[in-house]
Amino acid sequence: VPGPLLNKISSVPLAVGDIFLRRNEKIFKWHQKYGSIVCISPNEVSVASIDATRKIYSTNSRYDKSNYFDNFKGYGANHSIFATKLFEEHKKKRKLTFSFYQASTLYTKTFIEEGIRLNVRSVLEHISILSQNTSTIDVYSFTDWYAFDNITRIVLGPVHCSHSIKGDSEERRILRNLKHCQLWGPFRVRFPWAFQVMTFLCKYANIGGHLKAELELAKWCRDRALKALRDIKVDQANSYSLIHNLLSRKGRHKQGLDNFSLAPDFIEAEVLDNINAAEATVSVTATYAIYYLSREIKWQTRIRNELLQLPRELDGLPTFANINKAPVLDACLMEVYRLKPAVSGRAERVIPDGGRLISGVYLPEKTIVSTSVTAIHHNKNSFTILEEFAPQQWLDVTSHHRSTMETHLIPFGYGARLCLGKPLATMEIKLLLAGIYLHYETRLSKLTTEESMKQTSTHDAVPRGLNCEIQFCGLSSCNV
Numbered sequence: 001v002p003g004p005l006l007n008k009i010s011s012v013p014l015a016v017g018d019i020f021l022r023r024n025e026k027i028f029k030w031h032q033k034y035g036s037i038v039c040i041s042p043n044e045v046s047v048a049s050i051d052a053t054r055k056i057y058s059t060n061s062r063y064d065k066s067n068y069f070d071n072f073k074g075y076g077a078n079h080s081i082f083a084t085k086l087f088e089e090h091k092k093k094r095k096l097t098f099s100f101y102q103a104s105t106l107y108t109k110t111f112i113e114e115g116i117r118l119n120v121r122s123v124l125e126h127i128s129i130l131s132q133n134t135s136t137i138d139v140y141s142f143t144d145w146y147a148f149d150n151i152t153r154i155v156l157g158p159v160h161c162s163h164s165i166k167g168d169s170e171e172r173r174i175l176r177n178l179k180h181c182q183l184w185g186p187f188r189v190r191f192p193w194a195f196q197v198m199t200f201l202c203k204y205a206n207i208g209g210h211l212k213a214e215l216e217l218a219k220w221c222r223d224r225a226l227k228a229l230r231d232i233k234v235d236q237a238n239s240y241s242l243i244h245n246l247l248s249r250k251g252r253h254k255q256g257l258d259n260f261s262l263a264p265d266f267i268e269a270e271v272l273d274n275i276n277a278a279e280a281t282v283s284v285t286a287t288y289a290i291y292y293l294s295r296e297i298k299w300q301t302r303i304r305n306e307l308l309q310l311p312r313e314l315d316g317l318p319t320f321a322n323i324n325k326a327p328v329l330d331a332c333l334m335e336v337y338r339l340k341p342a343v344s345g346r347a348e349r350v351i352p353d354g355g356r357l358i359s360g361v362y363l364p365e366k367t368i369v370s371t372s373v374t375a376i377h378h379n380k381n382s383f384t385i386l387e388e389f390a391p392q393q394w395l396d397v398t399s400h401h402r403s404t405m406e407t408h409l410i411p412f413g414y415g416a417r418l419c420l421g422k423p424l425a426t427m428e429i430k431l432l433l434a435g436i437y438l439h440y441e442t443r444l445s446k447l448t449t450e451e452s453m454k455q456t457s458t459h460d461a462v463p464r465g466l467n468c469e470i471q472f473c474g475l476s477s478c479n480v
């Protein structure tokens with residue numbers, strides 16, 4: 001396999017990339033130098049073509065996930081859908097929540113849209129109050145609360161969900177600590193023992209409280225899930241939530257599923273995993289969207305003009321069905337997905353028995369392979385503008401070229417394990433951006449720099465500065 005000689009005999013170069021949170025950048029540079037398949041570490045290979053991606057991730061290929069996903073075991077031995085490594089076991093489990101998260105379900109349940117719209121209103125109130133007293137607002141905080149409140153409502157139901165946008169709370173503290181914890185994630189994965197020792201020492205020195213954030217979130221989720229499980233009446237038609245959905249399947253032996261997968265332990269693991277999967281990714285993406293739009297005012301103006309043409313509901317927002325069809329907003333989001341995919345780059349799979357031929361190179365069984373999302377998103381045969389935020393390339397394009405671009409846009413993964421939350425994430429982000437840009441013009445604060453917004457290769461690819469200060473100007477006072 002092509003690649004730097006050192007990578008073939010030592011994992012140090014990749015480990016350095018991990019520790020300095022630059023894994024994705026490093027792998028992309030190796031691709032630029034050595035081509036579409038590179039050795040990134042002994043027994044680890046990265047690919048940068050859609051053909052290879054299809055071979056690795058498609059349903060027919062049946063590759064298992066790597067041991068990296070053991071880091072996401074929910075509680076003890078319980079593997080959620082995301083963390084289940086074996087192809088066949090995953091296939092069975094995925095059926096449990098697949099239909100719940102499909103666009104055809106989510107986009108037709110008024111309960112879901114209503115809940116998200118309420119949270120958009122809460123964000124707008126938060127901005128309105130803060131902008132009277134401060135000149136800039138940290139967008140990365142409220143997008144985080146927003147994403148958390150949305151997913152907890154969908155997973156736990158309206159009674160047991162969080163309300164972190166509404167006021168300072170235990171949840172806000174946990175979320176703040178989780179962000180800091182992200183920066184330690186790659187170190188924890190590389191050196192689990194060193195991380196444990198560090199956590200132990202920090203506990204005694206009474207510092208580094210954020211290192212426990214994942215445990216705190218797990219406890220929070222378990223407490224709420226247990227309450228929700230106790231309170232839910234399965235026959236109650238209007239208690240729509242993931243927990244309700246999983247419980248109402250229990251005992252029905254639908255689709256030949258094993259009973260074990262519906263044990264309360266599995267449900268708890270799934271609750272934690274879905275909350276984890278949805279909170280940071282949506283928040284990071286929405287934050288980068290507001291960042292780019294604040295840098296390029298002309299695009300927020302175009303979004304606003306487009307939204308102003310749409311009929312509004314009583315809460316002042318157009319329906320999601322209409323917002324979702326707005327082309328400029330869509331093009332801007334596509335560019336954010338392309339430039340700042342909220343993923344670690346570690347969608348690792350294991351080459352099955354007998355080995356496989358990938359990109360013309362034979363890879364022996366048990367080799368770990370993954371696609372470099374950064375390399376695919378910077379493919380010059382698919383995208384005309386590579387480095388800049390360029391929504392126009394999604395608008396001024398033939399349908400044939402657009403479909404090539406869409407094939408090369410993979411922030412939600414690919415194939416058999418494509419993100420289950422893609423429709424939900426898109427709905428949340430578009431409704432939030434519509435709410436903000438119908439009421440405010442946003443500008444970059446001097447505190448927000450390219451350096452502070454540099455994307456790290458942490459599990460959810462957070463911005464290095466862990467905040468994003470933005471100026472909000474109410475439209476009437478801005479004369480927009």
Ligand code: HEM
Nearest residue numbers: 081082274277278281282285347412413417419420421425
């Ligand atoms: C912009 C936001 C999001 C991004 C960029 C994103 C990205 C991803 C990616 C890349 C994967 C595949 C990982 C792999 O193949 O190893 C994935 C899986 C998953 N995501 Fe998301 N995600 C987002 C939002 C969400 C939301 C809102 C949910 C809500 C529940 C969610 C739930 C899941 C689940 C359950 C899986 C596991 C699917 C499986 O293994 O079958 N994600 N996500």
